[in-house]
Amino acid sequence: MTAPTELRVSKDRKTLTVTFEDDARFALSAEMLRVLSPSAEVKGHGPGQAVTVPGKRNVEIISVEPAGNYAVRIGFDDMHDTGIYTWTYLRELGENGDDMFAAYEQELKEKGMTRDRLERPR
Template identity: 45%
Template sequence: MPAPTEITVHQQSRVLEIAFDDGTRFRIPFELMRIYSPSAEVKGHGPGQEVLQTGKRDVLITALEPIGHYAVRPEFSDGHASGLFSWDYLHKLGSQQDALWRDYEARLAAAGKGRDDAMPGKAGGSCHSH
């Protein structure tokens, strides 16, 4: 599993630059990280439970906390801070970002939403049984 040799948060260009010991280097947009955050809040609690994230184009990473030697936990400017990004997952986001953007755009289109739509307001509980 590749491990990062260098991680830089670029606030101006809103990208996380990450270099891995396998020689790869990626510039991952904060927006992509935010919409693909591996947290329950985004992924839901099973297949088909994903919550489509919108309005994240201008999101910033306000803090980046290392978790052991395997992950980082970014704090985003919209208050989201529950996603643990493993090195493996960051490598995937970096290497597959074209496909991930296409997938995101397809999901937006299917939901009749735009990338800059505001997220719906938070209701009382986030776990509903259907």
């Protein structure tokens, strides 16, 4: 997999647009990138350990840093920044992200969770 030719964070910090050499371009939402993070915190350390992360509808991207020549580390405003997004994974999210996000939404529903952040009582 070749590196993207461009990575661009939108002004509102809610979308990362990834463009590849073959002119494939994908607009990936910050929420999708966060809840489908390849980090151990989300994926777990082994089979069956994945965690469903609720309440990230309004998360924003605060940083995109190179990780070698094969990936980027994306930081979010909820302080999550341990996911290393390989070029292959970014392409997979672009091509299959709608289905992956639909599965995430189904998991939320099954677990009685929501995409909205719970407000703490004052």
